[in-house]
Amino acid sequence: MKKFKIIMLLMTCALFLSACGKSDSGKKSKENSSNTQLIGQTSNKYYQGVIKDGHYQTSKSRGVSVQQNDNQLNLKSFENGLLNISKSHFSTDKYIFQEGQYINTSTTEKWLGRKTKKNPEGLNPTGKDSKVPIYLQQIDEQDFMTQQNNSLKISGMTIGVGINSVYYYRKEAYGAIYQKKLTNSEIKEQGKQIGNIILQRLRKNKDLKNIPIVIALYKQAPNDSLVGGNFFAYSVNNDGANKVSSWQKMNIKNEVLPSQSSKTNNNDEDAFDNFKSQVQNFFPNLSGITAQAHYVDGKLSGMHVNITTQFYGESEIISFTQYVETQAEKYLPTGIPIDISISSTEGMQSFLSRSSSSKDFYSHVFSSY
Amino acid sequence: MKKFKIIMLLMTCALFLSACGKSDSGKKSKENSSNTQLIGQTSNKYYQGVIKDGHYQTSKSRGVSVQQNDNQLNLKSFENGLLNISKSHFSTDKYIFQEGQYINTSTTEKWLGRKTKKNPEGLNPTGKDSKVPIYLQQIDEQDFMTQQNNSLKISGMTIGVGINSVYYYRKEAYGAIYQKKLTNSEIKEQGKQIGNIILQRLRKNKDLKNIPIVIALYKQAPNDSLVGGNFFAYSVNNDGANKVSSWQKMNIKNEVLPSQSSKTNNNDEDAFDNFKSQVQNFFPNLSGITAQAHYVDGKLSGMHVNITTQFYGESEIISFTQYVETQAEKYLPTGIPIDISISSTEGMQSFLSRSSSSKDFYSHVFSSY
Structure with missing residues (x-):
């Protein structure tokens, strides 16, 4: 992703810009208060932002x-x-x-x-x-x-x-x-x-x-x-x-899966249902699995899956996260960005993410020392 | 990380094992209820787990x-x-x-x-x-x-x-x-x-x-x-x-930074303080930045940073996350695993993670369709 190159490039150009905005005169202000600074861009997925007056x-x-x-x-x-x-x-x-x-x-x-x-x-x-x-x-x-x-x-x-x-x-x-x-x-x-x-x-x-x-x-x-x-x-x-x-x-549509109402695409719904039923049996008491499906011009182009569990142990969450990953790779559509977050009442326990171009999920289990 | 190889390896050996546990007789049980299945291991950071009776x-x-x-x-x-x-x-x-x-x-x-x-x-x-x-x-x-x-x-x-x-x-x-x-x-x-x-x-x-x-x-x-x-x-x-x-x-110690009491290592505390003061000024109202520092044999060997913000907008969180990344790369120690999570009362907004061997942070902003 040329990430490192981009960062280096931006590090070097993260210079302090002087007086901007209302006064276009370009005079160097001595007050700190008119200083504008750029935030290093860490990926070209994102814009650079502006820091002003600190x-x-x-x-x-x-x-x-x-x-x-x-x-x-x-x-x-x-x-x-x-x-x-x-x-x-x-x-x-x-x-x-x-x-x-x-x-x-x-x-x-x-x-x-x-x-x-x-x-x-x-x-x-x-x-x-x-x-x-x-x-x-x-x-x-x-x-x-x-x-x-x-x-x-x-x-x-x-x-x-x-x-x-x-x-x-x-x-x-x-x-x-x-x-x-x-x-x-x-x-x-x-x-x-x-x-x-x-x-x-x-x-x-x-x-x-x-x-x-x-x-x-x-x-x-x-x-x-x-x-x-x-x-x-x-x-x-x-x-x-x-x-x-x-x-x-x-032509953009956002839908919730599983859905009661009419769906944009039945195959996507089926794929999600298969994934859901595989995952839902893992723990004796899994609360729920839903997804946000994002459609552009009638084609699925992104998915956020939310899984809610009870508060399970660290090792249980690790096993579950690995299991979810294998099932997601098996059942969920490829070629679109997918996020999967696994939460309990204590907050997010782990999450998985795969970009549209990637084959593997990135996975992270949140831990504590 | 040989991840793909490992997954392939494990996919092939994710066979169904029959009756195990109490009865070591090795007889093939016909009941589904005694079926044991292995969960694919997605990284050798983690163990394979066991699914039994579904x-x-x-x-x-x-x-x-x-x-x-x-x-x-x-x-x-x-x-x-x-x-x-x-x-x-x-x-x-x-x-x-x-x-x-x-x-x-x-x-x-x-x-x-x-x-x-x-x-x-x-x-x-x-x-x-x-x-x-x-x-x-x-x-x-x-x-x-x-x-x-x-x-x-x-x-x-x-x-x-x-x-x-x-x-x-x-x-x-x-x-x-x-x-x-x-x-x-x-x-x-x-x-x-x-x-x-x-x-x-x-x-x-x-x-x-x-x-x-x-x-x-x-x-x-x-x-x-x-x-x-x-x-x-x-x-x-x-x-x-x-x-x-x-x-x-x-000889393991877990400490909270910033700390009032005596510290295992003053340099680590200083590095964190520098990071903290850079980050804390970003938003007009940033609630808090703390870290868990993990010491093994007196040496810092891991860090979890928790940043709490108010509920800011998507683009504000993106800019903030990029800023935190640049500051973490500048101030926080290298060669150890570091997690940084950014949360509001609405839950986790974004997070950054760098393994001990990695130069760059992985970053993810949680979004919604």
């Missing part, structure tokens, strides 16, 4: 998203999916990643609210909670930087727009929670409208006037889902475009 | 140990340490591992109790709780099997004997908990005596009459310790020896 620059809007998501799986899946979209437009070799710094907390709060007299910027429709749904549930901004004259310059941006698939509401304070399923056409329509408005607003900032801005639309999973939602469309907006000219469809 | 043969005595340990770290550390001792006497290439099947639950309970009229087998001294300490706190048995005439035969055993370093007791039911520190010479003396009696008792079983039995003595860590205790002596008893002829001293 700290990592955390996202300005993320705290809001955390509160907004009753199902935390929507949060991880949204951030993770958006990063994958970003990687196909802003290469990890060329761009430096910066957590969203343009849409700040109070802006995010306003945008996620309903449009009212007091909140004219609200991107959700005016109206009564019980009648008019909240469509926009979360926003994520990712900034892509390049080095110019010893400073970092914003050179690209990706915006994720999370639209509800189910609208949860109360008719009175502390009352029962009602839900309304939103149709796919509503979700698409609203996502595109909101994405367009966000693009227009971002273009008003002179830093963002001419950079490529990718807008990606995400359909939130219901609150009781064991897997996150999925991105369903994106648009690339170059040359200062103020309006999205076209949306590209994305 | 299930893994769990330990007969372990449940008792779980209840006996207020500090669960003593349990993991004890099991893990005992496995390491076993490996140096019963090679993972030659022996098959079986969870302890000879000392069963009720025997363990009796042995861990005080010696009384009703419990003549008790290995703890007769006496009042507030006056006479409980020395023996836990027992672990590990069985090492070889294949003979298509069945598995016990060919070696390791017994771990956990002796308290602090005795906790109440003067009255539900009363305050008092503690009494036990001296090292008491701990040694008691451990050796108890180990001797266990050896004698095991030799009475005809299966165990002539096999090598390794007895290892462990000093339990106090209940408030952030690291487990340590093994301090072992004896190898060959040729049906009924009495331990000599004990080998083991």
Whole structure:
């Protein structure tokens, strides 16, 4: 994986960059407070990040998203999916990643609210909670930087727009929670409208006037889902475009196995069922085995398997982990990345991982001295 | 690591063994219930395990140990340490591992109790709780099997004997908990005596009459310790020896870093402190960084670092993990196995691991679809 070469390369270029951001003058600041430092990239799977004033620059809007998501799986899946979209437009070799710094907390709060007299910027429709749904549930901004004259310059941006698939509401304070399923056409329509408005607003900032801005639309999973939602469309907006000219469809599905409902692919389900029944008999009391299956264009392209056990001993977990590995190699599909984590109430006990190109699983048993 | 070769080798010998254990007659049982199957060994770091009657043969005595340990770290550390001792006497290439099947639950309970009229087998001294300490706190048995005439035969055993370093007791039911520190010479003396009696008792079983039995003595860590205790002596008893002829001293220490008290090695502490202060500044609110340092013969020989963060975003965790990797490569000692786990209240977020022979860390960020 040329990992060592990359690290060496980056070690040598992990130089301290002086004053960047607002002041583009390139003058060397004497204050430590304007120092920007790059984090060594340890694999080109990942972006390099930015340390500023001695700290990592955390996202300005993320705290809001955390509160907004009753199902935390929507949060991880949204951030993770958006990063994958970003990687196909802003290469990890060329761009430096910066957590969203343009849409700040109070802006995010306003945008996620309903449009009212007091909140004219609200991107959700005016109206009564019980009648008019909240469509926009979360926003994520990712900034892509390049080095110019010893400073970092914003050179690209990706915006994720999370639209509800189910609208949860109360008719009175502390009352029962009602839900309304939103149709796919509503979700698409609203996502595109909101994405367009966000693009227009971002273009008003002179830093963002001419950079490529990718807008990606995400359909939130219901609150009781064991897997996150999925991105369903994106648009690339170059040359200062103020309006999205076209949306590209994305065919992504995330499913939970074993599933009661209709499946994208029966063979995958069967393979998992075989694996599951082999593994489930190992211990007298194994609590559960589920998987998240990730489909792109109808093809399985990734799998996360979660196995929950009681608290067994170190040697029992070692044997179990070896057994799971042999069964995974026998039954689970090859050519896709697979993670398998084995947990008890005490936390993760061991885990296995195989990349799409690898033949063998990497396995690790967590231990203690 | 010859992993693939080993797996191939073992795949081919993962044959079904018929009737073993009590009946050595070698007759082919038709019942599925007496079928023994070997688990493929995925690395020679680990033993092959045994599946019997479709299930893994769990330990007969372990449940008792779980209840006996207020500090669960003593349990993991004890099991893990005992496995390491076993490996140096019963090679993972030659022996098959079986969870302890000879000392069963009720025997363990009796042995861990005080010696009384009703419990003549008790290995703890007769006496009042507030006056006479409980020395023996836990027992672990590990069985090492070889294949003979298509069945598995016990060919070696390791017994771990956990002796308290602090005795906790109440003067009255539900009363305050008092503690009494036990001296090292008491701990040694008691451990050796108890180990001797266990050896004698095991030799009475005809299966165990002539096999090598390794007895290892462990000093339990106090209940408030952030690291487990340590093994301090072992004896190898060959040729049906009924009495331990000599004990080998083991110089093992497990410490927590950063430490307030005296340290085994100041350089290790300094290296860790440098790493810690580099990493701690990364996020505005990083909760804590501690490490378990494992010393053998005064030399650092392993380290587990635990980093606790708030719940940060996927991209924040990726950047942090890359940063931790660069700092660990810069500051932490090489040539020893190092695990670093990064957790939030939501569980493990990412982890890094480097073996003693490896230059680079393996790193994994846990994600969700």
